Amino acid sequence: TQLLEQSPQFLSIQEGENLTVYCNSSSVFSSLQWYRQEPGEGPVLLVTVVTGGEVKKLKRLTFQFGDARKDSSLHITAAQPGDTGLYLCARAPGSNTGKLIFGQGTTLQVKP
Amino acid sequence: DSGVTQTPKHLITATGQRVTLRCSPRSGDLSVYWYQQSLDQGLQFLIQYYNGEERAKGNILERFSAQQFPDLHSELNLSSLELGDSALYFCASSVGGLNTEAFFGQGTRLTVV
Numbered sequence: 497t498q499l500l501e502q503s504p505q506f507l508s509i510q511e512g513e514n515l516t517v518y519c520n521s522s523s524v525f526s527s528l529q530w531y532r533q534e535p536g537e538g539p540v541l542l543v544t545v546v547t548g549g550e551v552k553k554l555k556r557l558t559f560q561f562g563d564a565r566k567d568s569s570l571h572i573t574a575a576q577p578g579d580t581g582l583y584l585c586a587r588a589p590g591s592n593t594g595k596l597i598f599g600q601g602t603t604l605q606v607k608p
Numbered sequence: 609d610s611g612v613t614q615t616p617k618h619l620i621t622a623t624g625q626r627v628t629l630r631c632s633p634r635s636g637d638l639s640v641y642w643y644q645q646s647l648d649q650g651l652q653f654l655i656q657y658y659n660g661e662e663r664a665k666g667n668i669l670e671r672f673s674a675q676q677f678p679d680l681h682s683e684l685n686l687s688s689l690e691l692g693d694s695a696l697y698f699c700a701s702s703v704g705g706l707n708t709e710a711f712f713g714q715g716t717r718l719t720v721v
Binding site: 536537584595596600 | 610612639641650651652653656658663664666698700702704708709710711712713714715
């Protein structure tokens, strides 16, 4: 099983702080997705990164795919309480299926 | 609203019982996926159906089974339930294929007592 390791597992910060969440694997993957899950809801796709070295921005969120396509990071600038949730990275291991393998997730709490 | 509907939202049942979870995918999506989310295992892929046929299988227990009907809705059947089966069960749908976006339902919270 090609695992995805996320770090940190838990993060509690004050509003306005910056943070970075990491997603690492020992294997190369063709693409990686980041999801956010709020309590009582299912995960919602934030972004898909495909190209090594790719950087994508979504408002205050910056996603980066490592040059070797083995790792990815999510950076949040000036975090807000609305950013609170579980952040999951995921990869699709097969060519004929869209099934996803998820990391364990990073639980983020942003205090006002 | 993701467009994926799961019922029921909550289910409490006793050990040894059997339950059926239901999922209606987004209109037009042919693929349905079932995932289990627990505190210790995280979000784990169980099984995928594509246009009525099984496409991929994960670590799904033999006590669990699923099917996708001609109208594309899907059911996940869990039998001989154990305490450890207590978890959130999510259904997701997509048009199918690699890198297509998966849309998740709100999940069914199963509690086995």
